[in-house]
Amino acid sequence: MKLERPVWRKLIQDGIISLFLYALPVLLMFLYFCMRGEHPWRQQEGKGIITISK
């Protein structure tokens, strides 16, 4: 039993819309930080890096 062509087409079409839906909250979060001038991910940089000093 094969997948019918209209069903296949609708799955592809809705899949593309879903990519936008997945990205939307991430984009909104970065927009929120940009508007407030915050860069919380920069605080993360450096974490986990082990510095060895003599």
Add this chain to the structure above:
Amino acid sequence: MKFIETLFQQLNTWGLPVLLLIVGILESMFGLYNKRNDRNEFILDLLSFAIPKVLFPPVLAYFSLKFLPVLLPAWRNMFSWVPFFWGVVIIAVADDLTQYWNHRLHHQVPFLWRFHRTHHSAPYMGVAVYFRNNLIHVLLFSQVYLVATLAYLGLGYPALFVAGMKSLIVAAAHSSIPWDKPMYRIKWLHPVAWVLERFISTPATHHAHHAVTSDDDVGYYKGNFGNMFFIWDIIFGTGLITRKYPEEYGISHYEKDEWYAQFLWPLLKSKAPDSELSAGGPMVRMDDEPAIPAAPAEEAGV
């Protein structure tokens, strides 16, 4: 905050299963399973509830502690800077939209249907149906892998919160306690009902998904794929909003396949002839046609 953290931790370990077990017993005691729960169904429901609880802890421990550190060694806690609120929003969308697709594909791609069939074969609704699944399907397609991956990436608390909320909403949508009915009856609650039935799965919309038929404007197993959120069905045009409950649940051609075949297909096959789960059975069997009573004239042989 500590209290909420503890609450959701407990909810995601033993809290929710215990809570839902109590609700399931109450449903059973008050006859909400419509007396269609025979021994075969009971064993299947019981195993579907208990076995994953035993199997998943070691599988998840291996996945989180061994597999992910090898696969993504530099990604541990990479997103721990994401605030709780945004973490919840991102995970709620990522998790539930993925499950919408998982669910929809299991209905629309013929090859996948038999993995999901066990969830739909129950001729009743209740929290037992929430747990009722083919074991292979659960082990391969469970959302807990996504939650474990998000926790590894540093989004543990938001993932825990979303998982808890989602379990409560989805279990409540499967429940045979019609908690949404007062909202349809009491006039001043109508706006709440209007928003809620478009936003999350309610017993009415999700029971429609488990109906035997899709042709009576109440049942709609061809859609209503949303799990926590119903909004995906609205966006993709796969939803039917109803405030009535179906007359019958399950699959029209249900052959009462043995519990072991439903639980462990494709490892074990059904002995029921023509079943989708039997050896050599059809991948997808079309709905049984309703019996059309013969016209009186024909009966009389005129």
